[in-house]
Amino acid sequence: MKIVALCGVGVGTSAILKINAERALKRLDIEAFVTATDIAGVSTVGADAQVILTSSELVDAIGKTNADIVVIDNYFDVDELTAKLETALG
Amino acid sequence: MPLPPLPLEAIAIGVHVDDWRGAVAAAGDALERSGATAPEYTKRMIAVIEEFGAYVVIAPGLALAHARPGPDVHTEGLSIVTLADPVAFGHPHNDPVSVVLGLAVTSSDEHVLLVAELANVFNDAHVIPSLAAATDADAIRALLGVPTATEEPS
Numbered sequence: 632m633k634i635v636a637l638c639g640v641g642v643g644t645s646a647i648l649k650i651n652a653e654r655a656l657k658r659l660d661i662e663a664f665v666t667a668t669d670i671a672g673v674s675t676v677g678a679d680a681q682v683i684l685t686s687s688e689l690v691d692a693i694g695k696t697n698a699d700i701v702v703i704d705n706y707f708d709v710d711e712l713t714a715k716l717e718t719a720l721g
Numbered sequence: 722m723p724l725p726p727l728p729l730e731a732i733a734i735g736v737h738v739d740d741w742r743g744a745v746a747a748a749g750d751a752l753e754r755s756g757a758t759a760p761e762y763t764k765r766m767i768a769v770i771e772e773f774g775a776y777v778v779i780a781p782g783l784a785l786a787h788a789r790p791g792p793d794v795h796t797e798g799l800s801i802v803t804l805a806d807p808v809a810f811g812h813p814h815n816d817p818v819s820v821v822l823g824l825a826v827t828s829s830d831e832h833v834l835l836v837a838e839l840a841n842v843f844n845d846a847h848v849i850p851s852l853a854a855a856t857d858a859d860a861i862r863a864l865l866g867v868p869t870a871t872e873e874p875s
Contacts, residue, residue, distance in 0.1 A: 639773030643787035643824050646836040647779065651844070670773065686776035687813055704814040706779035707843040 632663040632720075635677045635698070637685040641669030647706050648684055655712035661720060682719050684712075724799060724838050724867045730754035731800040731823075732858045741775070741810040741818070742767055745786045747802040748823030757798025758825045762788060766823070770810070778812035782849045787824040797832065798825045801861060803853055819853040842866055 636652055638645035645667035652665050668676040670692050677683050680698045687702045699719045705711055731751050738744045749763025765788035770777055778784045800823035807817035822839075826832035842848055848864055855861045859869040 639769055639776060640787065640789045642789060642826055642829050642832060643836065644777060644779050644785055646833055647785070647840050650837050650840045686774075686779070688774035688776035692773070705781060707840065708780070708846070709844060 751800030761793040775810035775812040
């Protein structure tokens with residue numbers, strides 16, 4: 632399973648999202664590959680992803696995708712990530 | 722891995738700004754003062770938000786200002802600015818912002834450990850309001866888990 636953490640420029644915020652998504656997946660005991668990318672790369676990197684994690688601000692920029700888009704409000708809230716990933720993957 | 726030491730130049734407390742551009746510019750100025758970046762990097766951090774919106778407001782009250790690595794980044798660096806009066810960035814959930822972190826990295830790969838430590842620090846939900854209320858640099862350093870002035874080797 633592949634999960635993409637998306638931000639505008641591919642450093643910083645997406646890396647934080649990736650790290651905390653991995654923590655949430657560990658809590659859920661779900662094995663998944665989480666990768667960070669930027670808007671320019673999301674169409675290729677996200678092509679085979681089940682879930683794209685991002686900010687509400689970036690949803691419109693993602694374009695056409697088969698992945699579930701999961702909007703995260705607080706990137707540091709592992710409880711929020713855990714609950715939303717559980718819903719998306721359950 | 723602990724966060725890099727935060728020099729005094731990289732910390733600005735109770736800064737008065739008019740809007741989000743001023744807040745990001747203050748974080749960029751702090752990065753410049755600490756020697757991490759050139760002025761062009763500050764402009765690029767503002768341009769990221771102009772292009773992609775307020776997604777850098779990644780938690781209630783906190784913006785992580787940043788841009789891609791580039792020739793205007795001299796060394797990896799972190800700055801922190803607290804605002805006298807919070808400003809709106811235009812984020813639907815996390816406005817208004819009272820703490821701005823400025824982040825500069827030299828490559829996309831190298832910053833992962835630094836960011837992991839940021840995640841460790843900020844996974845404690847009390848840290849952002851405590852930073853916003855801090856009145857001196859050592860209080861901020863203590864909250865971020867970096868050495869305070871008295872702990873630094875002489």
